[in-house]
Amino acid sequence: MPTDQHGLTIGSASGAAVRHYDNAIHELLHFRPEVVAEARAALEEDPGFVLGHVLSAYLGVLSTEADNARAARERFAGFRAGVDASGLSPRERAHLEAVEHLLDGDFGTCGALLARITEEHPRDALALIAGHQIDFFTGDARSLRDRIGKALPAWHEDDRHFGQILGMYAFGLEETGDYDRSEEAGLRAVELDPKDVWGIHAVAHTYEMQGRFRKGIDYLDARLADWSTGTFFNVHTWWHYTLYALEAGDTARALDVYDAVLHGPEAAETALQLVDASALLWRLLLEGDDQTARWKALADAWTPKMDEPFYAFNDVHAVMAFVGAGRFTEADRLIASRESAAASGRLGVSNHAMTVRVGLPVCRALVAYGRGDHDGAVEALYPIRHRLNEFGGSHAQRDAVQKTLLEAALRGGRLDLARTLVGERIDLRPSSPFNWLKHAAVAERLGDRAAAAAARSRAAGLRAATDL
Template sequence: MAMKTDEHGLALGAGSSTAVEHYDNAIHELLHFRPEVDVEAKRALEADPDFPLGNVLSAYLELLSTEPDGARAAAERFRRFRSRVDGSGLLARERAHLAALERLVKGDFLGCGRLLGRISEEYPRDVLALFVGHQIDYFTGDARALRDRVGGALTAWSETDRHFGQLLGMYAFGLEEAGHYDRSEEVGLRAVGLDPKDVWGIHAVVHTYEMQGRFRQGIAYMDERLTNWSTGTFFNVHAWWHYALYALEAGDTARALEIYDAVLHGPDSTGTAMELLDAAALLWRLFLEGDDQTARWNALADGWASKAREPFYAFNDMHAVMSFVGAGRLGDADRLIADREAYLSAPLPDVTNQAMTARVGLPVCRALVAFGRGDHTTVVDLLAPIRHHVNEFGGSHAQRDAVQKTLLEAALRSRRLDLARVLVSERISVRPSSPFNWLKHADVAEALGDAATATTARTHAMKLRRP
């Protein structure tokens, strides 16, 4: 009897035909970030409860959500599966996924990513290994791996493959995070050309324009494709967050808040960590400019209160603290920090989040609280030493820019003007078309007593903002 294979020609040693069909469907939905992935993954396990890759997929989905409760439930289901199924009878690729998942269940993001990388070397058409590895590279802020994990598999694919476009979308995001903006735009546009509903590909192009300060082009690009990214995926809120960033760059705060109220933390919000994160990240940018949004912050802080009770992902902790500080609930922020300090007292060598918390998460959280208390000198003392390795607690350059902007604003307010000048010069040199950067250049020049440069910089910012 011929061995079963998945859609991409990889052998499956176990799993009924119906289970495999639903597994293939689930992978297709996963690559489009659609909620139907959960339905198809569940159907695969209903058809065959001991289907190895069905169980692996189900666990990956929960663990990548960065929700502690979901991760616990997934770990328990995986343990039950492992107690029922003898791994020695599985194919090598299936066993390799089990080993990678074991690392993820233990909180070892880096170990899981390395094992998935080995799978991709031997089986470059294993989409699950590529997708999950790509997400782990994002969670650990590894720009080189975001680029090369997918780039290293591409020659095993061709345009005749149904999911070639999705791979290009992933690759485009890796190129963008690694700073190859011309190439990321080219590859991202090609990905979306192959599949207009490739939200990750659209996202990659949107990131590229954000990192170049090309906000007008970004708005036009998103407007043209509104129906392809704004509904029906897990990514809707994050895509709208990018749109709101463009609005802020254009000086349209009212539009950004309209998006916030309608989508980021609106009536249909799910309350997931990923959505709360985007909401906090937008309001914090306003907070840095002295824009008081206390009512919105309070509602957001309520949402974070239950999510932030235990350490799971340091990047989420930062956004919880932003919300507590924005709402003026500094006691809640202090309690979270004290809890994370206690978390570090018992070493957990295999838990990636503990190292993230120690090296980046706690210094950033302490800096945010210091900013809320008006202690801008402390903010600079905490953030300046880590500003070049903030990526270690995950996220994208665009998301981590909140930290860099906090440092810049604190340098200005504490009159560390030499540092502020350096930070602004770095920003303008990379993104000369960003109005924000020129406005900060004006603030620094003004603080240094150079009124002429300040006036010229502000004039240039306003010119950039004109349609």
């Protein structure tokens, strides 16, 4: 029987199909668009190639695009109808079961089944990367770390893809708050492979969480050629760059990136990219920066993607765009459609809980904030602020919601709450100019001008510093 590049038995598949499959996994581990063509080529070489169909199904669903998921479901159903699973290896059967749950919208069961595959086959790169993506989409920080961590002993530094596995582990370390080890692992991953976008991404997150915005800018600038083109991560990493720019007080630079990359003339307008565009403009909206023209174009891009419910995290960012564009009717319509879908059981297994427990409250809060109902925004967000992870994303991404709660409390006169929220932020990221500026705003509202002036001076000093 043939084996893949990591020494695992493939089952019955042609040599050419396996080579394309290996190439596809290589491209997927680098998060490059070529994965799609290589996966397609594997199935063209061998239409009955089980893991080729599994890979194709994973790619369709993990794009978070409802249309792609529907098409993947239909393709896989046609393939599955002609397969006698009794003749497959246990690993192939396990992947079939896992991907069937994923296609049914059950992210949790799929992730658990993939974890079992990893326990028996820690060098199964497909199980690792698909599971890692599921952990991200479900906001399971511990599994982001431990799913990869328990497989690491089976990998060695001379393995072709050790760097990518280590880079994913670094992201899990960052999401669980182990920033020193995350930075160390991420930097090592990139040392092993300068184009390891997983490692670069993990380091970018680490510097963001620590408020080391100057260090983040320098790091990304030094590696621009390695991450800025030819990868699905390029737009998202540029988004991290804009967060650093905002901390540095350089809004113009952030908007230049927005226009050139996040939602520029050549933007692919995938849901993953539109999320980043919404997340940047919403941060500007919270600071009173009117970007009406950009919001309108972004809302237009979101509209055709919202007919069918698929992923609550995307819904929230679409509502940001509708509110930012002043199109409250569309925001209300989206919320009503998700409420109806939840009531009739049409949201899917995992997305139902995400939507009901987090997505809908956040959407309602965004609309309330946009309409000037700051108390309404606070009442919707405060009870769920410690479980926002349940609808996916990273700490950096979900911070837009936390900032909305803070700004609503400040503008609504809930100054004790605002002071508490700012205090929490400063304790976690004392080197963030944003946090000190919000401390100044709260102090000003409380009548403590000396504290406000000191906080503004601290923010200015942080922005002028060169060693963060």
